[in-house]
Amino acid sequence: MSDCIFCKIINGELPSAKVFENDDVLAFLDLSQVTKGHTLVIPKLHNETIFDLDADTAKKLFAVVPAIARAIQSEFQPKGLNIINNNGSFAGQEVFHYHLHLIPRYNETDGIRTKYISHQADYDQEDLKQIASAINQAVQI
Ligand code: AMP
Ligand code: ZN
Numbered sequence: 001m002s003d004c005i006f007c008k009i010i011n012g013e014l015p016s017a018k019v020f021e022n023d024d025v026l027a028f029l030d031l032s033q034v035t036k037g038h039t040l041v042i043p044k045l046h047n048e049t050i051f052d053l054d055a056d057t058a059k060k061l062f063a064v065v066p067a068i069a070r071a072i073q074s075e076f077q078p079k080g081l082n083i084i085n086n087n088g089s090f091a092g093q094e095v096f097h098y099h100l101h102l103i104p105r106y107n108e109t110d111g112i113r114t115k116y117i118s119h120q121a122d123y124d125q126e127d128l129k130q131i132a133s134a135i136n137q138a139v140q141i
Contacts, residue, residue, distance in 0.1 A: 007097060020071075024060040027064070027102075035111060039072065041064065043060065047097070048098060079107070082112065
């Protein structure tokens with residue numbers, strides 16, 4: 001896509017600090033470096049969100065993620081690593097070319113918060129079954 005900054009990075013029109021590349025996938029450092037080694041993994045095919053991603057592209061994308069995560073782990077010895085994927089502006093997406101953030105975690109004040117507020121008390125087992133069933137019936141593989 002001509003006005004997509006990640007497509008421009010793939011095409012070499014914009015610079016990037018490349019971490020890994022094959023025919024289908026590119027991994028490069030996020031400019032913001034929330035933590036040291038913060039890496040973006042993207043399919044070369046332009047898809048905006050998880051809702052557009054086809055299974056084959058997803059397969060090729062996720063196939064390289066463990067190796068990149070292990071490389072970050074062996075180089076920088078983080079205590080953990082979050083994989084984050086924002087879909088839609090409401091969910092915090094700013095670049096509309098599908099991407100995974102691999103964010104190594106070093107300490108409690110490293111700039112990322114991943115604690116969620118649980119609403120478990122609002123849902124009993126029957127509610128959970130109904131929600132799960134609705135999603136299950138809508139799955140199209
Ligand atoms: P998101 O909010 O999930 O869409 O994340 C977009 C990410 O892309 C942000 O963390 C930005 O720092 C990062 N970003 C934007 N432009 C570039 C660029 N030219 N090179 C590397 N990372 C970028
Ligand atoms: Zn793109």
